Amino acid sequence: MSEVMLETKNVSMVFPDGTEALKNINIKIHRGELVSIIGPSGAGKSTFMRSLNLLNVPTSGEIVFEGENVTKAKGKQLRHIRRRIGMIFQHFNLIKRSPTYQNVLHGRLGYMPSLKGGFGRFSEEDTEEALAILERVGLGQQAFKRADELSGGQQQRVGIARAIAQSPSLILADEPIASLDPSSSENVMNYLKKVCQEDGITSIVNLHQVDFAKQFADRIIGIKAGEVVFDGKPKELTDGIINHLYYDKITV
């Protein structure tokens, strides 16, 4: 088995209101994998994913990414970890008023001096690269449109492009297709898988559509009520386990 690039050790998360969102999660992610996390709404998929780049700070436990302790990282070190982790969101989270190519350029911010980045003075090299990435996700024609003029599927491809622009070693996709229609979903997942394979990027994708997870993932992790209840190959995910995961009925 290939090298472990991300490891979580007893990661737990308790919200201020007392809800236990994550309970001792221990997971090892290997380089080059496309891992899909599935589970019902409110199971803690998002919370887990957002703790990996410290958008949420776990209450206890440790996260080690490429040898660095994420949970202890602060300031510059944390920013340097984050720039190696691309993130894709359910609601795309593009800067709506900014043009598409600039949204892709935002992926370069972590590599730029603070002031230069803040004023949006991106280098010609980065700009060329951003336009090339847009071509790769089939959006060369849309480069100069405002981000909110694009369709949902197109916006999510810009989201992928922004993540790719970070030259990341890991991509986190939090419900990337939950607000898209079936055909756009298929399209977005295809692009995501394609660019990850081409660039050798490891990816973790939260999905609530089991069929998509089975179709695209190399490995599936099932989370229920903040706990890992399944971890294995897509073909090992039987209907019984799915039932247990989603409907609380044990028919194994």
Added chain:
Amino acid sequence: MGMQAEKLEPLKVEAEKTNLLSELKRRKKALLFNKVMIWSLLAFLVVWSWIGTNFSLSFLYTGITNITVFIFTNLLPPDFSAIPRYINPALQTLYMSYVGMVISVVLSLFFGVMAAKNTSFHPALAFASRSVITFIRAVPAIIIGMIFVVALGLGPLAGTLALGIGGVGILGKAFADILEEIDKGQVEAIRATGASWFQIMGQGVWPQFKTGFVAWSLYKMDLNIREAAVLGIIGAGGIGYTLQGNINLFQYKQASVGILMIFALILIVEFTTAKIREKIL
């Protein structure tokens, strides 16, 4: 078991229906009670204030006659020969308003960003900044003007500073409120790329903030013209100063020219800012 469940089902639905209906009636009643309470409270407040201010319709009647007599015998017709005397003060008001606005915008950017919970460095700092803004808003510009007149002497400098500082009360609040309402998701996406605070502000917050920022800053320019006219009365320069001079000497026909000039200034500024807004946004 299955049979029984099927038989029981319709009965249950029926019961639920009547329950829902009575629940709806109960809610409507509660709502009606609230409405009656609110309207009686409003009516009570009106009566109370009416008595408290000695408001009386007969005063209003005699007052209107006085106002009409004053307007037609003293104010009208305007003495247009006074126009040249008002040109320079009018321009001065314009400069005061503009420089005052720039000062307000710069200060408000700082205090607004620090006061908005999502862009501030610490909740305590946010609270402190909000307090500063609220305090400034509580002090009328004319009081701030008096302080500066005492400190710096009569003239437009005092007025300009009063406008600049006083403006933080409204602009700082507006900026902070706009910032607190921006889409968190977009900001988060920029943060997730490894961007620094300044980069998040420049690339994630600014594009969302820009529209409101420009609109409110230009609106402040509108407000400043009016406030500058009032500030003149305490000797803080501008058109109000000349107007006050005319009124003190009972030269009401010249004063009415001053009032018309203020009206014209406001119109011009409003027209110009509307054009600028169109161009920028």
